[in-house]
Amino acid sequence: MPERIIDIGEFGLIRRIRDLLNREGRRSERVTLGIGDDTASFLPRPGYELLVTCDCLVEGRHYLPGRITPLHLGRRAMTLNISDIGAMGGKPLFALISIGLKAEALVQDIEEIYRGFLWELNPFGASIIGGNLTQSGNGMFIDITLIGEVEQGKGVRRSGARPGDVILVTGYLGQAAAGLKLLLQSPDDLSLRKHPLVKIYNAPSHRAYFGAAIAEAGLATAMIDTSDGFLGDLGHVCTESNVGAVLMKEKLPVSEALREAALDFHKDPYDFFLGESDDYELIITCQPDKVTLLCSLATRLGFPVPLTEIGRITAEAGNMIIIHTDGSRHSVNPSGWDHFRLKEED
Amino acid sequence: MPERIIDIGEFGLIRRIRDLLNREGRRSERVTLGIGDDTASFLPRPGYELLVTCDCLVEGRHYLPGRITPLHLGRRAMTLNISDIGAMGGKPLFALISIGLKAEALVQDIEEIYRGFLWELNPFGASIIGGNLTQSGNGMFIDITLIGEVEQGKGVRRSGARPGDVILVTGYLGQAAAGLKLLLQSPDDLSLRKHPLVKIYNAPSHRAYFGAAIAEAGLATAMIDTSDGFLGDLGHVCTESNVGAVLMKEKLPVSEALREAALDFHKDPYDFFLGESDDYELIITCQPDKVTLLCSLATRLGFPVPLTEIGRITAEAGNMIIIHTDGSRHSVNPSGWDHFRLKEED
Numbered sequence: 001m002p003e004r005i006i007d008i009g010e011f012g013l014i015r016r017i018r019d020l021l022n023r024e025g026r027r028s029e030r031v032t033l034g035i036g037d038d039t040a041s042f043l044p045r046p047g048y049e050l051l052v053t054c055d056c057l058v059e060g061r062h063y064l065p066g067r068i069t070p071l072h073l074g075r076r077a078m079t080l081n082i083s084d085i086g087a088m089g090g091k092p093l094f095a096l097i098s099i100g101l102k103a104e105a106l107v108q109d110i111e112e113i114y115r116g117f118l119w120e121l122n123p124f125g126a127s128i129i130g131g132n133l134t135q136s137g138n139g140m141f142i143d144i145t146l147i148g149e150v151e152q153g154k155g156v157r158r159s160g161a162r163p164g165d166v167i168l169v170t171g172y173l174g175q176a177a178a179g180l181k182l183l184l185q186s187p188d189d190l191s192l193r194k195h196p197l198v199k200i201y202n203a204p205s206h207r208a209y210f211g212a213a214i215a216e217a218g219l220a221t222a223m224i225d226t227s228d229g230f231l232g233d234l235g236h237v238c239t240e241s242n243v244g245a246v247l248m249k250e251k252l253p254v255s256e257a258l259r260e261a262a263l264d265f266h267k268d269p270y271d272f273f274l275g276e277s278d279d280y281e282l283i284i285t286c287q288p289d290k291v292t293l294l295c296s297l298a299t300r301l302g303f304p305v306p307l308t309e310i311g312r313i314t315a316e317a318g319n320m321i322i323i324h325t326d327g328s329r330h331s332v333n334p335s336g337w338d339h340f341r342l343k344e345e346d
Numbered sequence: 347m348p349e350r351i352i353d354i355g356e357f358g359l360i361r362r363i364r365d366l367l368n369r370e371g372r373r374s375e376r377v378t379l380g381i382g383d384d385t386a387s388f389l390p391r392p393g394y395e396l397l398v399t400c401d402c403l404v405e406g407r408h409y410l411p412g413r414i415t416p417l418h419l420g421r422r423a424m425t426l427n428i429s430d431i432g433a434m435g436g437k438p439l440f441a442l443i444s445i446g447l448k449a450e451a452l453v454q455d456i457e458e459i460y461r462g463f464l465w466e467l468n469p470f471g472a473s474i475i476g477g478n479l480t481q482s483g484n485g486m487f488i489d490i491t492l493i494g495e496v497e498q499g500k501g502v503r504r505s506g507a508r509p510g511d512v513i514l515v516t517g518y519l520g521q522a523a524a525g526l527k528l529l530l531q532s533p534d535d536l537s538l539r540k541h542p543l544v545k546i547y548n549a550p551s552h553r554a555y556f557g558a559a560i561a562e563a564g565l566a567t568a569m570i571d572t573s574d575g576f577l578g579d580l581g582h583v584c585t586e587s588n589v590g591a592v593l594m595k596e597k598l599p600v601s602e603a604l605r606e607a608a609l610d611f612h613k614d615p616y617d618f619f620l621g622e623s624d625d626y627e628l629i630i631t632c633q634p635d636k637v638t639l640l641c642s643l644a645t646r647l648g649f650p651v652p653l654t655e656i657g658r659i660t661a662e663a664g665n666m667i668i669i670h671t672d673g674s675r676h677s678v679n680p681s682g683w684d685h686f687r688l689k690e691e692d
Contacts, residue, residue: 032395036586037504038571039399039494040432044390049378053385054491055481056441084384096400098489134402138484143444145400145491149384158383219424225384240382 004111007105010133013107020111025118026127028093033129040130042094049155051148053084059139064241067183070109072202074116077142080119080227083280085148086208087225089156092126097210098143100136113142124208154215161222161241161285163315168294170210171281171306172255174229174272176201181265198280208283210298210305213266214284219294222285229276234283234320235334241285244316250325253308253337274332285313350631351456352449356479366457371464372473374439379475386476387636395501397494398432401573405485413529416455418548420462423488424678425552426573428466429626431494432554433500435561438472444489446482458556459488500561505630507568507587509661514640516556517627517652518601519576520618522547542603546625553628556644556651560630564638568631575622579681580629580666587631596671597619599654620678623640631659 005013018035026036032043042052057077059065068076078095085092097117101110117128179201182192192198208226214262216221224240238245254269262269284307286294291309298307314321322330351359364381373380379387390396403423405411414422424441431438438564443463446454463474469477538544553571560566569589572581584591600615608615632640637655644653660667668676 001576013651033501033503034661036435039381039397039436041397041434041496041501043498046392049387049389050396051385051387052440052442052476052491052493054444054476054478054489056444056446056478056489058446058480058482058484060483061481087384088387094398096398096491098400098402098491100402100404100487130398130400132400132402132489134487135407136404136484136487138404138482141446141480141482141487143400143402143478143489145442145444147398150387152389155379263641270385290639327622 001109004103005101005105005107008107010032013110013133016107016111017114020114021118021128024115026122026125028125028127031094031127031129034330035128035130040094040096042129045149047152048149049086049152051085051090051150051155052145053081054143054145055080055084055142056143057290058141058324068202070112071116071119074113074140075119076204077144078117078120079204079280081144081146082208083206083225083227085222086145086194086206086211089154089211090148090150091208092121092124092146093213094127094129095121096145097128097131099131100134100141102140102336103135104138105140121220150215150306154218156215156220156223158222158224158237159240161237161243161313163243163313164288165180165221165285165313166288166291166309167247167311168284168286168291168309168311169230169253169281169308170207172258172277173226173252173279173281174269174275174277175255175258176204176279177272177275177277178258178261180278182261203296203321204278204280206280211282213297213301214294217263217293217297219290219297220286224283226243226277226281226283229274230283231274231320231332232276232334237283237285237322238318241313241318244314244319245311245321246314247320247322249322250333251308251310253306280305348482349453349627350449351451351453354453359456359479362453362457366460367464367474369463372468372471374471374473377440377473377475381474381476386440386442388475391495393498394495395498397431397434397436397496397501398491399427399488400491401426401430402487402489404487414548415461416458417465419488420459421465422550423490424463424466425550425626427490427492427553427556429571429573431492432552432557433569433628434496435557435569436494436496437499437554437558438467438470438492438494440473440475440493441467442491443477444480445477446480446487448483448486449481451486495559497506500564502561502566502569503586504568504570504583505586507583507589507659509589509659510632510634511567511631511659512655513591513593513657513659514551514630514632514637514639514653514655515576515582515599515627517625518599518604519572519625519627520623521601521604522550522617522625523618523621523623524604524607526624528607543607547575550624550626552626553651555647557628558649559643560640563638563639563643563689565643566630566632571625572625572627572629576629577620577628577666577678577680578622583629583631584664584666588663590665591657591659591667592660593657593666593668595668597654597656599652
């Protein structure tokens with residue numbers, strides 16, 4: 001019979017996780033103390049700022065139990081955090097994992113979740129150095145604190161966009177939202193797992209390598225990941241930079257898969273693109289003379305990053321405008337993801 | 347009508363918290379970016395190791411809603427983490443706060459929880475630099491990551507105890523457990539709030555100042571806080587140091603208040619002392635010739651710390667023994683707190 005957590009206890013589970021991390025994870029020489037004491041400790045690197053972020057996945061809120069494999073759950077939770085470090089131009093170093101678990105949960109599922117964490121951390125040589133296991137009768141949650149670093153003074157903030165800057169975006173937005181809609185419409189259709197949009201929803205990726213390369217080259221004035229939805233996050237950049245934005249609708253990179261799905265849903269694909277979605281792409285602003293360099297950088301990484309110029313930063317603080325193909329102008333709100341607001345029905 | 351979170355939304359709540367922190371909190375010059383971007387960032391100090399820990403409070407598990415004020419809830423959550431940093435000999439610097447909230451929660455209660463965090467952080471000049479707010483339909487949780495620092499090479503671990511070392515403990519253990527038992531026995535008796543044991547349960551304190559002073563003076567071979575219960579944590583020291591322990595029962599410092607309460611409960615006060623309890627005291631091991639210096643250090647802080655010598659470290663790995671007043675020896679297990687194990691009834 002598969003072991004449950006209640007069978008091996010908290011300290012038994014900690015030992016199992018420690019063994020798994022020793023076997024399958026990386027261990028940086030800068031970690032002076034890992035899991036197993038009151039705190040972990042590490043030596044910082046002179047000349048580098050430390051970046052630190054935390055993001056949480058709650059059962060029933062950010063994922064549906066049984067609709068995601070434990071491995072993918074771990075990958076997703078870590079990807080959210082890596083994306084935040086990458087959006088500052090940093091690289092992840094160390095993670096602390098806090099998990100609330102039901103006592104009946106299977107030990108092998110928890111181990112798979114940790115494999116998901118390592119899947120995302122190992123390519124960076126980053127490691128899990130601490131954490132906390134808590135019994136939670138009310139459903140599971142995974143809260144990750146991720147520590148990264150960036151060369152001193154090279155971190156890219158939300159607040160640096162200036163009027164006249166070009167706005168660019170990586171990849172294709174709205175695809176994860178469409179994938180989720182497909183899943184919710186046909187919960188029992190297992191063949192959906194192979195649908196490209198569902199795959200993008202189930203296993204999101206981040207642009208942290210590109211973000212770090214941009215920061216190192218000093219090419220961006222502002223950067224943010226799209227975790228609050230495209231307009232929500234462009235809105236954050238506008239607010240923090242005290243600027244506005246004009247977007248060219250025809251330039252927004254809508255993928256063929258999203259266009260087809262939207263047709264089936266009788267929806268406008270741009271609603272998916274602009275609204276709430278679980279894509280972890282980057283919105284980048286830069287001076288116009290840096291666009292060519294940015295594009296060339298996007299093709300020179302291990303795998304090319306789609307990068308599209310979609311608009312300009314303006315001096316009209318807080319004002320976001322979309323210009324349609326016919327030249328008409330339409331004001332838009334940063335109606336991104338706000339966890340606590342009452343939502344209108346679709 | 348008092349505002350609920352759902353009335354002001356996630357970003358409204360973040361603004362309110364940011365304002366409160368700017369008004370009532372400290373801001374270190376080493377923080378290069380605080381709350382409001384994808385990540386926070388700070389500059390490490392050369393010659394210091396960074397310490398990092400996380401601990402979580404779950405509603406219904408670690409506290410009962412309505413039985414603790416929001417201010418005390420905040421203080422308690424932060425105290426657990428400060429205690430862990432202090433047990434390594436470090437001082438807290440920066441906190442990240444992840445909270446799962448119900449949408450109906452009152453904004454003023456959340457602000458009070460943050461005041462509780464600051465109550466504990468401000469004396470250290472430590473600050474809240476990041477976090478995450480999540481809607482949780484399943485009850486609240488507070489997960490804190492606390493970053494501290496200790497001079498390089500001066501951190502005190504669990505693994506340094508050596509045979510012949512003296513074992514000391516700060517304060518009086520078991521009091522919080524007795525306070526909780528009082529509360530659970532008479533849930534409606536409001537006068538209990540003034541009972542000294544209930545006060546100790548409701549507003550635990552830490553020994554981080556003493557821990558840091560011990561580390562700076564290089565006096566301890568091992569140190570741990572008693573968050574897993576006295577025997578549980580002494581057991582961790584024995585396991586990680588590969589040693590055993592002999593305790594003199596008559597030397598264990600049982601407070602008068604605990605002795606009286608135990609009499610009323612028809613229980614042995616040592617059961618409270620040795621078992622699971624929410625006291626955040628320190629277990630310290632040191633070489634015999636360091637005891638006098640340690641005791642003198644304990645009286646020289648702003649407020650004197652009760653410090654009691656209770657036993658010796660032995661070479662018998664994993665073997666913990668209590669010597670009773672009549673000279674008889676009794677083997678004990680590290681039956682400390684294990685969140686997931688099935689518990690025997692009292």
